[in-house]
Amino acid sequence: MATVSISAYGSWPTPVTSELVVTAAVRLDEVRPDGTGALIWGEGRASEGGRTELVRRAVDGTVTDLLGDGGNARTAVHEYGGGAWWTSPAEPGVVFVVDWTDQRLRRRETDGTVTVLTPEPAVRRGDRFADGDVAPDGTWLVCVREHHPSAGGPATEVVNEVVRLDARGPSTPEVLVSGPDFVAAPRISRDGGRLAWVSWDHPSMPWDDTVLRVRDLGSGDEVVVAGGPGESVGEPAWHRDGTLTFLSDRTGWWNLYRWTPARGVEALVVLDAEIGVPAWQLGGSRHAVLDDGHVVFARSSEGFDALVVREPDGSLTTLDTGFTAIRSVRADGPDAVVCVAGSPTSEPGVHRVTTAGAVTTLRAPRDLGLDPATISVPEPMVYASTDVHGAAREAHALYYPPSGTGPDGELPPLLVVIHGGPTGAATPVLAVGLQYWTSRGFGVVDVDYGGSTGYGRAYREQLQGAWGIVDVADCLAAARALADAGRVDPARMAIRGGSAGGFTTLAALARADTPFSAGADHFGVADLEALARDTHKFESRYLDGLVGPYPADRDVYVERSPLHHVEDFATPLIVLQGDEDAIVPPNQSEMIVDALRDRGVPVAYLLFAGEQHGFRKAENIRRALDAELAFYARLFGFDLPADEGIAPVEILGGRSPREH
Numbered sequence: 001m002a003t004v005s006i007s008a009y010g011s012w013p014t015p016v017t018s019e020l021v022v023t024a025a026v027r028l029d030e031v032r033p034d035g036t037g038a039l040i041w042g043e044g045r046a047s048e049g050g051r052t053e054l055v056r057r058a059v060d061g062t063v064t065d066l067l068g069d070g071g072n073a074r075t076a077v078h079e080y081g082g083g084a085w086w087t088s089p090a091e092p093g094v095v096f097v098v099d100w101t102d103q104r105l106r107r108r109e110t111d112g113t114v115t116v117l118t119p120e121p122a123v124r125r126g127d128r129f130a131d132g133d134v135a136p137d138g139t140w141l142v143c144v145r146e147h148h149p150s151a152g153g154p155a156t157e158v159v160n161e162v163v164r165l166d167a168r169g170p171s172t173p174e175v176l177v178s179g180p181d182f183v184a185a186p187r188i189s190r191d192g193g194r195l196a197w198v199s200w201d202h203p204s205m206p207w208d209d210t211v212l213r214v215r216d217l218g219s220g221d222e223v224v225v226a227g228g229p230g231e232s233v234g235e236p237a238w239h240r241d242g243t244l245t246f247l248s249d250r251t252g253w254w255n256l257y258r259w260t261p262a263r264g265v266e267a268l269v270v271l272d273a274e275i276g277v278p279a280w281q282l283g284g285s286r287h288a289v290l291d292d293g294h295v296v297f298a299r300s301s302e303g304f305d306a307l308v309v310r311e312p313d314g315s316l317t318t319l320d321t322g323f324t325a326i327r328s329v330r331a332d333g334p335d336a337v338v339c340v341a342g343s344p345t346s347e348p349g350v351h352r353v354t355t356a357g358a359v360t361t362l363r364a365p366r367d368l369g370l371d372p373a374t375i376s377v378p379e380p381m382v383y384a385s386t387d388v389h390g391a392a393r394e395a396h397a398l399y400y401p402p403s404g405t406g407p408d409g410e411l412p413p414l415l416v417v418i419h420g421g422p423t424g425a426a427t428p429v430l431a432v433g434l435q436y437w438t439s440r441g442f443g444v445v446d447v448d449y450g451g452s453t454g455y456g457r458a459y460r461e462q463l464q465g466a467w468g469i470v471d472v473a474d475c476l477a478a479a480r481a482l483a484d485a486g487r488v489d490p491a492r493m494a495i496r497g498g499s500a501g502g503f504t505t506l507a508a509l510a511r512a513d514t515p516f517s518a519g520a521d522h523f524g525v526a527d528l529e530a531l532a533r534d535t536h537k538f539e540s541r542y543l544d545g546l547v548g549p550y551p552a553d554r555d556v557y558v559e560r561s562p563l564h565h566v567e568d569f570a571t572p573l574i575v576l577q578g579d580e581d582a583i584v585p586p587n588q589s590e591m592i593v594d595a596l597r598d599r600g601v602p603v604a605y606l607l608f609a610g611e612q613h614g615f616r617k618a619e620n621i622r623r624a625l626d627a628e629l630a631f632y633a634r635l636f637g638f639d640l641p642a643d644e645g646i647a648p649v650e651i652l653g654g655r656s657p658r659e660h
Contacts, residue, residue, distance in 0.1 A: 009412040009441030009489075010638035012404060015370060016439040017644050018622035021432045022046045024366055025618075028340045028348050029073070030085075030283060030328040031363075035092030036110075039338060039362060040066070041350050042073055042085065050616020054085060054097065057350075057362055066108065072100035075130040075282075077146045077160075078182075078538040079583050079613065083131030083283025088167070090138030096167075103128040105143070107167065117165055119172060123151050127173075131184060131282035134167055135192050141167040142176065142186040142195065144282065155537035162186045162197055176215075182206070182538070184282055189238045193217055196225070196236040196244055203541035203549075206279040207232050207423055207453075207460065212246055214259075225259045226250075232457075234279055239289050247276040247286070252457045256287055256297060256310075269310055273301040277327075278423040278453050288331040294355050296337045298326035300454045302380060303396060304428050307339070309355050319357040325429035338362070342429035344377045368432065376400040376438035378428050381445065385477040388466040395474040396448040396455060398426045399482065400434065402441045413636050414488035416479050416516070417446045418497030418504045422463060422471060422546070425454045436625055441638075443488045449474035449504070467546035468528075468560040471504045472511075479515050491517065492636045496628070498522035499584060499613065506562035506592060510569045518635045520628050521575045523584045523613060526592035527564075529557040536582055566595045572602040572651065574631040576624050578611030600653040604631055623647075 029042025029052055037059040044052045051072035056064045067073060075084040075098040085097040093110035096117075103125045107115045121127040125148070132143030147159040162177035177183055180199035184206065187196045195217055200210040211227035212234075226248050227233040234254075236246045244259045245268065254276025256269040269275065275286050275297050287297035293312035298305050305326040307319045323341035325348065332338045335355050342348035342365065350363035378398035385395040402412045415437050419426055426446035437444050448454065449471040451463025462470055475495060483490035495516045497505040502524015509519045525531050532543050532550040548556045558564050573596060577589040586607065593605045606627055608620045615621050627649040633640050640646050 007407060008638045009402065009406040009410060010633065010636055011641065012439065012441045013641055013643075014436075014439040015374065016432060016435045018436065018625040018646075019644075020368065021436055021625060022618040022621050025432070027052075028350065028363070030083075030285070031338050031340055031350050032087050032328075032330055033332050033338065034087045034095065035089060038093070039332070039350065040085075040087065040095060041340070041363060044616065046616060046618040046621055051100070052084070054095065055363070063363075066095065066112075067097070071097075073097045074100040075128055076100070076103055076125065077128045077130040077144055077282060078280075079536045080280050080538070081130065082281025083144070086132050086134070086283070088134040088138055088141075090134060090136055094138075096132055096134070096141065098129050105129045105132075105165070115169060117167075117170055119170065121147075123148060126151070131186065133187050135188050136190060137192060139167055141165050142188060144183055144186065145173060155535070155540040158537040160537075162195075184279065185234065185236055187236050187238055187244075189242065189244075190240055191242070194238075196238065196246075198227075198234055198236065203544035205423075205539075205542055205545070206234065207249075208545065210234060212236055214244065223261075226257065226265060232276070234276060235285065235287065237285075237287070237289065240291060245287065245289055245295075249276065249457050256295065268295060268314075269297065269308075269316070271299060271301075272456070273299040274454055274456070275299050277425075278421065280421070280424075284327065285329050286327070288329050288337045290331050290337075290355070291334055294335070296329060296331075296353070296355065298329055298339070300425075303398060303426060303448060303454050304380075305341075307337075307341075307353060319353065321351075321353060321357065321359055323351075325427050344428050345372065345375055345430055347430045347432070365430075370435075374403050374439050375430065375435060376403045376444070378426075378446070381478070381481075383477060383481045385450075385470075385474045387450070387462065387473075388469050393450070393462070395450060395477060396452070397474075397478050398428055398446045398448070399487075400438050400444040400446070401487070402443055403435075403439050404441065406441055411486070411489035412441050412443045413492035413494065413632070414479060414482060415442050415444045416475050416493065416495040417444055418449070418471070418475060418495065418501035419446070419452070420497070420499035420501050421453075422449075422451045422467065422500040422504070423453050423460060424500075425452045433621075433625065436629075440629070443482065445478050445482060447475050447478050464545050465548060467500075467543075468503070468507045472508045475504060475508050476515060483515070490515065494518035494520065494632060494635075496520035496522070497524060499524060502584070503528075503562070506573075507560070509571045509573065510562040510565035512568045514571060516571055518632055519571055519573045520631070521573060521589070521592070522624075523577050523581055523589065524575075525584055526562050526588045528561045529554065530588065530591070531584070532557060534585060534587075539583065563591055563595060566592075566599055566601075569596060569599070569601060572631075572635055574604040574606075574628055574649065574651075576606050576608070576615075576627070578608050578613065578615065580611060581613045583613040597653050602651045602653055604649045604651045606649070 027044030031041040054066040128146040163173035295310040347365035381397040
């Protein structure tokens with residue numbers, strides 16, 4: 001850490017501006033070999049309206065954009081998407097991609113020729129496709145279809161199915177699997193004779209109870225491979241020898257198993273660590289089986305990822321790559337995988353890693369030009385908190401200290417960051433948007449409250465029936481632990497979160513004993529009852545587990561909703577919301593803003609046109625960051641840097657026009 005004294009925490013001059021956050025910034029999507037020796041990956045580009053471009057890196061290192069012309073490889077299945085594109089094992093270079101604009105599936109040839117494979121639905125964007133797989137002979141494919149019979153209709157009318165399509169020309173989808181509320185990961189065996197898929201039903205989420213089935217496509221016979229009540233299975237993958245690998249948390253951790261018709265299910269890797277992650281998005285891959293029998297997988301332990309190799313004899317070797325956040329692990333040749341990975345000092349990049357641990361970077365992270373002393377590195381934090389009954393338990397977090405020192409006798413302000421999900425996790429990878437705060441003199445604690453992933457099923461289930469209690473307790477305890485240790489200023493502590501994290505932010509502020517003097521709610525939930533009545537299908541029964549069945553437990557929904565506790569809400573708040581958010585609709589933000597302004601609580605509200613659940617456009621990402629900084633500067637009494645051109649934010653009580 002830097003040791004130069006600077007006048008006031010929060011006001012330090014820094015190269016980590018909102019402009020740096022978005023300049024050349026990309027969200028790296030999945031990476032896949034295309035069969036020609038080349039690789040393809042997705043890049044979400046904030047500078048291009050947040051669209052996802054597909055990028056191809058040829059064997060000679062030449063890099064080419066495949067879509068261009070505003071193409072956007074993004075699916076709206078489950079609203080969270082994932083699995084919007086895939087390649088064909090039978091036809092090297094061919095890519096199948098769903099475009100965000102109309103949600104129809106396209107085939108893209110190596111010469112750039114595009115064929116639309118799916119018919120025009122009766123309702124615009126009414127048929128959404130994702131998470132596909134191509135038959136070994138290249139003539140047909142399977143994928144998930146989410147059918148919306150009407151525009152803006154109720155969640156109950158949406159149908160999710162596995163369908164089969166002609167892979168080379170337009171066709172009418174043939175339904176192979178229907179009936180379950182949700183389906184995912186349809187995968188075709190290497191001989192083309194069997195289909196595996198995952199399914200689950202309301203009120204379960206995919207990290208609660210799922211079932212993995214295999215069907216013989218000739219006879220129609222089906223077998224349940226794994227899953228059921230109390231078991232989450234996922235990520236099925238077929239291999240040359242006819243085996244099927246998959247992840248299951250039957251031991252309390254998402255570990256790796258293998259199935260064959262003759263031997264049934266066998267354990268491949270059993271650890272007190274997570275190989276799997278919550279399936280908020282489709283198409284994920286945390287393991288790859290190589291043709292020589294090696295298995296390479298990512299595992300999370302105490303919040304940090306690592307790549308591990310399972311030898312054919314069953315022994316395990318952890319590779320010394322330095323990566324602490326890893327996804328999209330795919331086989332690439334006989335002795336290597338490709339993946340998207342980063343570390344606390346490096347943004348995610350695309351890398352090739354051999355089973356011997358040699359790393360080749362194929363898509364480098366941005367060269368940020370930062371002095372290493374500017375980068376705050378997270379410290380794992382285990383601290384005391386309480387459960388829903390007030391009993392003692394442990395909670396986890398990552399603490400990022402300010403990247404310097406302030407005046408003698410002054411302590412830094414604290415920003416408590418709450419991830420979404422709520423089954424998400426704090427990610428120990430360089431995030432410039434987080435360094436935006438630490439490089440100015442803020443301490444930041446990224447809380448892995450009870451309910452977070454990475455610490456086993458039992459920790460994840462601590463939030464069952466306790467959302468708004470356990471998560472809030474852990475955030476309050478993290479802030480107080482840092483204040484009690486003399487590391488942050490107890491009079492200048494703020495809390496911020498998006499989506500589910502926004503709910504926790506509001507719940508932590510809507511109480512008389514809150515230790516926070518400011519808060520930032522990014523598209524969070526203010527009224528649980530309204531959300532239970534008005535959200536998309538994927539999460540329409542999620543609250544059954546987190547809160548209780550609705551409407552039977554309506555009193556609990558009312559009691560837990562921050563909107564119904566505004567009498568205890570006195571902390572100034574900034575609210576940021578996208579006007580096209582289908583997951584947490586804008587009315588959630590409008591309700592809390594109006595209620596607080598009517599009580600005279602200082603509130604700033606920014607509504608961003610054309611944004612959904614999370615901000616993707618560069619200008620909106622910048623404005624959101626800078627407005628939040630301006631908000632804290634007003635409340636905490638530090639000066640904004642004069643050379644960054646940060647506009648002030650309007651803070652009002654009483655109803656008023658919104659800032660756009």
